[in-house]
Amino acid sequence: MTTTTDLYDPVPGTEYIYVLSDYARAAARALGSGWGAESGFLGAWGLIFRTEEPALASTHGRSLRLYVDAEGDLCVEIHDDVMPSTERHWIRTVDLPDCAPRTPEALAEWGEAIATVIRRHYLA
Template identity: 50%
Template sequence: MNTTTAPTPYDPAPGTEYTYPLSDYARATARSLGRGWDAESGYLGAWGLIFTTDGRLSLRLFVDGDGSVGDLVIEDRKTGDEHAVPSWHLPEFAPRTPDEMREWGEQLALFVLSLRL
């Protein structure tokens, strides 16, 4: 292939393709769930914990690397049950502003409540 016509490989600068780490999604979800909920960051923000402050529930929000469950997953840490978050349940694009992150948190909170854990 002629190098003068080769397409430039897609290589976005850090923080431009995905502005927020996944742990921020967990924090936004806990804020949307309200009093009695909190969140913690996982390793390097690559996942997040969403939990009740009374210890009743502990959920891990992560991306399923092999796609066997779904892309975005909420795992009940006590039972090991994994629940794929349907993409139709979420905003169309990754959040780039605090308002968009709040919207993601609200939608993820609704999904958590729908699980009836």
């Protein structure tokens, strides 16, 4: 029998220091000048977008949404409030650093891994 004292219960902010919108900002920094990011609700997702021309050609100027899907996979897709996106790209676990980032340097590594997927699928 499992009791509430047997459950893993880390102190808030100790297991995962950064929220997903921080990952989006790190990806925007890795993409370089002319890129930005904004937080989604409670930082649970992030929007990545061009801040200057040219806009993302394959997205018709829309932003990209970074989020975790229902299966627990990290994904990036075209963000459109009107039409659900059918173009989703999963960021494979093998393409990410080993552990969740706990330092600004590790967060930058995650940002570069996410930016690589964006470059491959949206900027090619």
